[in-house]
Amino acid sequence: MKAKVILTSLTLVLTMTTQSSLFSQSSPAQSGKPAFEFPALPYSYDALEPFIDKMTMEIHYTRHHRAYYDNFVKAITGTEWESKSLNDIFAGISKASAVIRNNGGGYYNHILFWENMAPQGQGGQMSAELKKAIESAFGSVEDFIRQFNDAAKGRFGSGWAWLVKDAQGNLFISSTPNQDNPLMDVAEKKGTPILGLDVWEHAYYLKYQNRRPDYIEAFWNIVNWNAVNERFAQ
Numbered sequence: 142m143k144a145k146v147i148l149t150s151l152t153l154v155l156t157m158t159t160q161s162s163l164f165s166q167s168s169p170a171q172s173g174k175p176a177f178e179f180p181a182l183p184y185s186y187d188a189l190e191p192f193i194d195k196m197t198m199e200i201h202y203t204r205h206h207r208a209y210y211d212n213f214v215k216a217i218t219g220t221e222w223e224s225k226s227l228n229d230i231f232a233g234i235s236k237a238s239a240v241i242r243n244n245g246g247g248y249y250n251h252i253l254f255w256e257n258m259a260p261q262g263q264g265g266q267m268s269a270e271l272k273k274a275i276e277s278a279f280g281s282v283e284d285f286i287r288q289f290n291d292a293a294k295g296r297f298g299s300g301w302a303w304l305v306k307d308a309q310g311n312l313f314i315s316s317t318p319n320q321d322n323p324l325m326d327v328a329e330k331k332g333t334p335i336l337g338l339d340v341w342e343h344a345y346y347l348k349y350q351n352r353r354p355d356y357i358e359a360f361w362n363i364v365n366w367n368a369v370n371e372r373f374a375q
């Protein structure tokens with residue numbers, strides 16, 4: 142009797158699984174599949190040691206980034222924003238709620254941040270094209286790094302430092318508060334971020350405490366230039 146109940150339940154589960162895989166071929170809204178996904182971290186939690194410690198990475202990804210994603214999806218579900226791309230959402234973010242702005246920014250910014258880092262020695266080199274654009278915008282690579290570090294150190298409170306490509310393909314450095322980013326219509330200078338650095342205390346406090354400048358210096362050891370080159374070329 143008990144075995145029969147289990148078998149019936151198994152059949153039911155199997156039937157449901159088959160149906161949902163059929164539905165997943167239709168649009169995300171119809172299938173119940175979220176339009177926005179929470180991507181896997183591209184490396185292990187300890188891969189960026191000793192520059193970013195394992196516990197910081199684990200908490201940052203599984204708690205902070207996950208919460209931005211969950212809250213963003215919850216906030217847009219059933220609204221006009223649900224069917225838009227992230228680019229379109231950010232282009233009209235001044236009309237969205239603070240919950241969508243903060244969590245949508247947090248969701249996107251961290252995906253970029255994880256992608257633009259790699260274990261030491263695995264991030265490759267700045268491409269010749271990117272180097273040329275950096276020299277033309279900032280004078281030299283050293284001047285670029287100094288200006289980027291200044292933007293990251295100078296961000297009061299929580300926020301981000303960015304290397305950004307504008308609509309003409311020119312590079313500039315900027316800094317945004319909270320989880321804003323240069324794709325947002327509220328940004329002072331707008332463009333496509335190709336490199337981002339999280340300077341919220343949650344990104345560095347366990348290892349560096351109040352020494353944000355040390356964390357910023359350490360970041361250059363783990364930049365994934367291959368990813369930055371690719372974003373610049375797009």
Ligand code: MN3
Nearest residue numbers: 205339341344
């Ligand atoms: Mn963060």
